Amino acid sequence: QVQLVESGGGLVQAGGSVRLSCAASGRTFSSYAMAWFRQAPGKEREFVAAISQSGGNTFYADSVKGRFTVSRDNAKNTVYLEMNSLKPEDTAVYYCAAGIGLRPFGLQVSTDFGSWGQGTQVTVSS
Secondary structure: OOOEEEEOOEEEEOOOOEEEEEEEOOOOHHHOEEEEEEEOOOOOOEEEEEEOOOOOOEEEOOOOOOOEEEEEEOOOOEEEEEEOOOOHHHOEEEEEEEEOOOOOOOOOOHHHEEEEOOOEEEEEEO
């Protein structure tokens, strides 16, 4: 399995931007599909964005489409989540996850991903 460490969270005003990073250990990062999930207090973990091993395919939840961008740099073993036009409802702990593949239709399922980071808090104030 791969070890994942997220960073970049914090407090931001509504309308602002934040970029999250997820650094992976090991030399097999490029063999993993990567995803971002989030969990708000009292809510279930939900899918946010995903990217294929090569970076050629990306998927987004409808709630973040057009505002968030997922990308990866396989040379740096890192996946990113650029979040723009943030809303208070984006407040959550954000987790990155690694899996062996992605479902062909947008919504990804958390049980498909075997490695998870510890999460990073993003708080959007109104």
